[in-house]
Amino acid sequence: MILSDLVTLLEGEVLFPEADLDREVPCAFASDMISDILMCTKESTLLLTGLTNNQVIRLSDMIDLIAIVFVRGKKPLQDVIDMAQERGLPIITTKFTLYRCSGLLYNAGLRSCKI
Amino acid sequence: MRVCAAVKSNLMSEYRYVAEGFEDAVQHFEELKPEAEVKLQFAIPEKDFNTAGKGSFELKNMLKRLGVDSVVLRRIAVASYEAEINVAAHSKGGIMYSTVYENLIHVCFEDQGPGIADIEQAMTPGFSTADDLVRELGFGAGLGLPNIKKNSDAMSLVSAAGSSTKLEFLIYFA
Numbered sequence: 001m002i003l004s005d006l007v008t009l010l011e012g013e014v015l016f017p018e019a020d021l022d023r024e025v026p027c028a029f030a031s032d033m034i035s036d037i038l039m040c041t042k043e044s045t046l047l048l049t050g051l052t053n054n055q056v057i058r059l060s061d062m063i064d065l066i067a068i069v070f071v072r073g074k075k076p077l078q079d080v081i082d083m084a085q086e087r088g089l090p091i092i093t094t095k096f097t098l099y100r101c102s103g104l105l106y107n108a109g110l111r112s113c114k115i
Numbered sequence: 116m117r118v119c120a121a122v123k124s125n126l127m128s129e130y131r132y133v134a135e136g137f138e139d140a141v142q143h144f145e146e147l148k149p150e151a152e153v154k155l156q157f158a159i160p161e162k163d164f165n166t167a168g169k170g171s172f173e174l175k176n177m178l179k180r181l182g183v184d185s186v187v188l189r190r191i192a193v194a195s196y197e198a199e200i201n202v203a204a205h206s207k208g209g210i211m212y213s214t215v216y217e218n219l220i221h222v223c224f225e226d227q228g229p230g231i232a233d234i235e236q237a238m239t240p241g242f243s244t245a246d247d248l249v250r251e252l253g254f255g256a257g258l259g260l261p262n263i264k265k266n267s268d269a270m271s272l273v274s275a276a277g278s279s280t281k282l283e284f285l286i287y288f289a
Contacts, residue, residue, distance in 0.1 A: 035258035038197065041189040041266065051253040055200075058168040061175065062192035064185075 001025050001110055003067055003090055006046070009104055010069065012092040015081050019090035025066050029113040030102050038063065045113035048101050052076035057083040065089060071098045127275040130234045137268045141285060144219065153177070153215040159202040159224075164252055167203040170211045171195040178220065183288050190266040191220060191286050197259045198224045198282055204249045206280065219268075223283045232276040238264070 004021040007014060014021065029040050030048040037047060037059055044064035049056060052074050059065065067090040070076065075093050076084075084091045094101060106112075133141050155177065157170030175192040183191070195211070202209040202224055209226030231237050238260050245255030264270050267284035274280035 032253060033256040033258075034200075034253040035197065035256040035262055038193045038258075038262055041186070041193055049253075053164070053252050055164060055168060055252055055254075058172070058196075061168065061172040062196045063189050 001105075001108060003092075005108075006067075006069070006105065006110075007092055009108060010092070010094040010096055010101055012069065012094040015075070015091045015093060016085045018085070019067075020088065021090065023066055023090065025110060027111050027113040028102070028105055029115075030098055032098075034059065039115040040113050042114045046110075048098055048105075050074055050098060052080060054080050054083055056080075057087065057089065060084075060087060060089050067092060069094060069101060071096060071101050127273055127278060128234050130238055130272040131270070132264055132267070133269045134267070137287070140287065141269045144216075144285065149216050151214045151216060153181075155213040155215075157199075157211045157213075159199055159209050159211055159226075161203065161206065161208040162248070163203055167200055168196055171199050174213050174222070178215070181215070187286065187288055191222075194263045194266040194284055194286065195222050197262045198222070198284075200254060201259050201282070202226050204245060204254055209279075218289065219285055219287045221283065221285050223281065225281050226279055228277065228279050230276050230278040230280055231272075231274040234272055234274060238272075 003023045003025060006025060025046045028046040028048060031037050032050045040063050044066050046066045048069045048071055050071050052070055057080055070093040073095040155174060160166060171192055174195055175188055178188055199211060206226035207228055209224055212223045214221045236242055240261045241257040243255045243257035249255050263284060268287050269285040271283045
């Protein structure tokens with residue numbers, strides 16, 4: 001699956017225009033707790049989360065994130081969007097819940113990130 | 116990671132961990148006290164979640180330039196970031212000291228208190244004393260110290276209630 005397929009599937013909105021949506025998405029992880037997300041040290045992963053503060057973008061400085069999907073209609077503030085853009089990290093928002101997003105992506109064949 | 120005088124006098128408690136297979140290497144490192152190749156230092160202000168994490172990012176970038184393997188880099192970054200957040204979230208501020216040696220990194224965090232009353236409890240996955248502000252940001256899962264341990268080859272935590280806390284870890288590059 002590439003990112004643009006995922007945006008369609010989740011009826012998402014890409015939060016800055018130049019985001020690279022041709023990226024291959026090998027696996028995903030979903031959580032609202034930062035320490036949980038930091039368990040993903042073994043491979044690059046997509047992150048689904050309801051957290052929208054700047055520390056979520058900072059996570060991508062520590063582990064390798066392919067992109068971040070903000071669920072439940074959440075949208076970060078502009079300075080957080082700018083941080084993602086500086087890093088070339090695609091960020092997407094969707095009105096779907098974390099559970100629904102996970103179910104849709106899992107059904108479409110996206111596996112869980114190894115932890 | 117020498118035991119400080121206060122620990123010897125039993126005023127402070129210590130948690131110490133060495134990963135399986137690294138006992139000899141860690142002992143060798145502590146006895147040999149090799150010369151450092153690079154040293155980095157960062158201040159970590161209390162409750163400043165705009166700055167918190169920058170030190171770990173700088174450290175990761177420097178090690179990347181030195182050619183450290185990407186999986187090892189992520190382990191170092193995660194351990195360091197968790198510790199940096201701990202200092203910002205739970206202490207009155209502190210300093211992060213990173214020392215790079217030929218085949219490993221030593222990172223030490225020293226804060227200005229208020230200290231950890233029960234270290235064993237603090238090491239328990241899921242246990243957290245994070246306040247509402249910290250939890251709102253997505254911290255406070257109670258996995259910070261366990262994540263540091265999981266990613267380290269050796270770790271030491273020395274503290275007491277009403278005192279400063281010193282956390283150190285070692286991670287080998289290969």
